[in-house]
Amino acid sequence: MGGVGKTALAKHIYNIILQKYQEKRVCLITVSQELSIKKLQDEIARSICLDISDEDSEDMRAARLNRAIGNNFILILDDVWQNICLEKLGDPLSLSGCRLILTTRSLEVCCRMGCQEKVEVQKLQADEAWDLFKQKLGLDMALAPEVEEIAKSMAKVCDGLPLGIIVLAGSMRGETSIHVWRNELDKLRDPSMVQDGEEDEVFKVLKYSFDRLGKN
Template sequence: MVGFDEHFVLIMDQLTGHQPNPHIIPIVGIGGTGKTTLARNAFENKCVVEHFDVLLCRLREWKSSNGYHGTTRLLDMADALGSRSPYLMNFLDEDKSWNLFCEKAFPQQNYSPELEEPGKIIAKSCRGLPLEIVVVGGCFAKSSKTREYWQFVAENLYVNSDNDERCLKILALSYHHLPIHLKPYFLYMRVFPEDCEVQVS
């Protein structure tokens, strides 16, 4: 969980610490900050499973029917749930953004120092949002590893894009960079409802 170590420690402390009464800890933040990733890793952690053994058995049954619902983009919703202290997800700083980008863009450790300058510009343009960094980094893992290409992208990425258009462009990258034989499989997945579990068969 690159960039999530501090969040994970804090959430685990709140979940397993001695609290006088049970309470809700909504994870709040804008889309792409890693709310669901953090919730999933905390929910499936051995310490949490052992701490809430009976409760988690029931929660797992509930989770398997509509996904992880401990996260929200709306602070008002967290307040309405009666939470005393919603956990706010912040953005990754430049160092963490670069580290996460490198993990995705250079999966075989084939790092080239000449790509660092444009690479850091590209990582910074993702505004500290893990989802954007992971998608963009994954695309660059399959792209040309020339400085000229990376410099061109660094200078032209997200020019004049508003938030909605930017989000669509990011998600479109995942599709456009799929090998041609995988694109139909990706499109077929649309027949399944959001967050449902898909049987391998």
């Protein structure tokens, strides 16, 4: 689901590859819902120092990518919403030592793209969520016992989703008034904050937190 940490995990893997496997070339691209093959082609070309701006044909651009990618190339596609034809991206999996890593909300997308290994990113446990909340709230900030109880309740509203916890804790950083904490918790629990049809549990927390940040 959204906000569970897929993008953070993809970036972490990207950084590890850069640091520990310097013989490999790696490209991290955010795909999102508005899929553009040419944009993806341009991003891959840029990562391997290839200029394909003079070519309009997607197929010709893909052929040039295939010749230039070479071996030991790792392509990381973040936030994939639909099946992507890898042949249009230079068919990297046909080349020796090349690998594909992708993040998606959809198990169907994983299957359609032929993923050999599928890993579901789990939500944080209660103690992990609270530790993250405290970390983002600020380690130099000691909470009064009454405020801490309210803060723990706010962290629970995030339902173990790291993105919601990070944004919410950031919006409360530096706040010491128990009355403010109590009022903000009531607002966060207000069911009217989520419209009918909202499928992301994290949306309510993000909307509340960004609205609050806009008032600070």
